[in-house]
Amino acid sequence: MLAKLRLLSAVVLTLTIHPLTNALVIDRDAAPIAFPVVKRVNMTGTTKLVEVDQARARALRERAQGKWDHHHPPPPVHVTNQVVTYVAQVEVDKQPFALIVDTGSSNTWVGAGLQQYNDTGKTSEGCVSVSYGSGYIFGAVYNGTVTLGRRLAIQKQTFGSAYFAIGFNDVDGILGIGPTDLTEGTIDPAPPSGLTPTVTDNAYTQRLIRHKEVCMFYAPAKSQSDPNGELTFGGSNPDKCTGSLNYVPITTVSPASSFVGIDLKKITFNGDVLSSAVTSGIVDTGTTLIYLPTDTFSAYQNATNATLDDNTGLLKITKEQYDELPPLNFHIGETTYGLTPNGQIWPRALNTLIGGEADAIYLVVGDSGAVSGSGLDFIIGYTFLERFYHCYDSQNNQAGFATTPYTHATTN
Template structure:
């Protein structure tokens, strides 16, 4: 795709900036990005992913109904359960929150950040800046700080209150507070007047200061100024582009497969794609028009297994999501996958497990997206064996990263390609052209697990 000729500036952000110095080369700013594992949360990885999926499947309308019917002490997960008639959504109810008069509530933003595994970026807010460690989430679009009460939002000379309240609900928590506009520093570059939430209440976030949301801008509708507000809040990506800091309104995400609990193994690139991370070109596919997947970074795909092209999932809509750890697929597809692989369910983790003999015979899984086929090898379909202990598993077991979303296909959001997929392919989220792209990396066929 063509870049604006007057400027090509790629901002590459990484998690855990202390791991290596900032590098400036060819108008590119690169910082290291590290995976953060919450040992308490990851033991509930499947539950967390399903809770998130239930809210995503409910879409914005389900959460509007949740806020309407559960003032004071309601739950967004319950609304998702009504919308989808699923036990999975019912499980999400335990994580829901609600509020009146500016306290925590269900909201139109239907995203959640998995607190088992996530990525955290160092962001400066204000002048002089206060540095916050913020989760990176493609499934939400608001940026906010103050999750840690010991590190609240600090007003400086550049801070300007909008006079409006902000509320966002997540599968694993929620926050409420006041919306500001302020300077935001990313890798030494400054965004002026970035809309940012200052939390006065937050639930469900441990060891982080908030979220930087890089989802579609539409997800911010109803989050600032009340649930009936139609105001869109420009994302960090939007403002980087509109202020001429980057050449294209897109962001790309690169993860390498993890081999330890807190690897420095990724990059977040605003404005372009880091070609040094790809093998071949990025192939793009348009965003799906099927709701509710269309409200997120949603795509259409089918899934087949093995050299015989056994159908696992017919072409349907789902999403690509950094906030989900596993690969989730519709119940009927999951059952077909389990039958094809010979895997059985482990009662401790809830994940599929497979014997060494069956693993030796495990064939590739193919994700067919936009006329391209993306292969997950046998090794890519299993949980990193070096990390079995952090999910409460046995060291000598082989666990699978494909799991059940909790509903049969036909819901309008029948799969989620989470971390386990994104660790094998670089992904690109192109706001300007309403498309998502993928490219192979050196880790696509690696045997790291």
């Protein structure tokens, strides 16, 4: 087996899957299955967080546009620093792994870290290869049982075991929960349908969950290790929402339509329309910040009078500017989701972990590198999801959002 090259130290948001207090009877009529989430920060290095996110964004666009194949992907960006991920404690054939929960990809695989998959007695069914912009994996393909918690045991799940993984550190692989179509071309020989069912697909087919849906709740973290959220399979958890859960169709605009893509009617700030035309983009748990199209980002920077900080790559404002900061409003469907002033800034308690000054104020809005109308104009990352509940309903091809108790929190 080839040695792993692990270039990326991570800011890790750990999704720990614990057994629930009450026994669960998992069938098609069962309630959605929820698992608690813990945020753990572990970071070293100097590469800017923005550079990691932007490398991922480029890879997502090129992948959806068919500009590279999985056997000859572009080389990953050389990064030695932070990325924000959600990591689930998952068992594969009763072997424990810490896997990134990713809505921007759909393959499940293990073996990026020190924990290797023991394939004794197993026969490989082919090879898997996937590029993530800031990382790449090549490995063998197996079928086995993937277990989330003690009772959500998904049988005959196709997964990869890495021979070679680059761009990952402190994690063992990825739990891909994005659209099934993202698996096309990742496995050789290809399955008869050309696609590989995700863990959500198989959990639904095996009648373990009621709906083919995954919902996410996160809360702003105050420290490096906060129990700050929940991932729910099979439906939503109304207890985590303070308002109605509003759904919009997955966009038909390419390349955003290949992912958990949505349309924005407009973006407004301080009464001004920063983006008046309908734009298309994606919701991605593998991205940290919120990225607007270049023209909209420039308008936002001008409106805030923020300066670009060389050390972090983030926009920086003064306390006086922060005191006057209005909400940044995302108009999705018929609902407006207002990101409060506090929701627009990086948690100050974590400033030094991204190379910033302890008492500085950094904005979590960045430049996507795309112009409005390009088809994948914006990316909504985890900093937005800490303020709004989010569901990906692959059964009905829609995405949902709702306010939470943390929508107006001032914890940052």
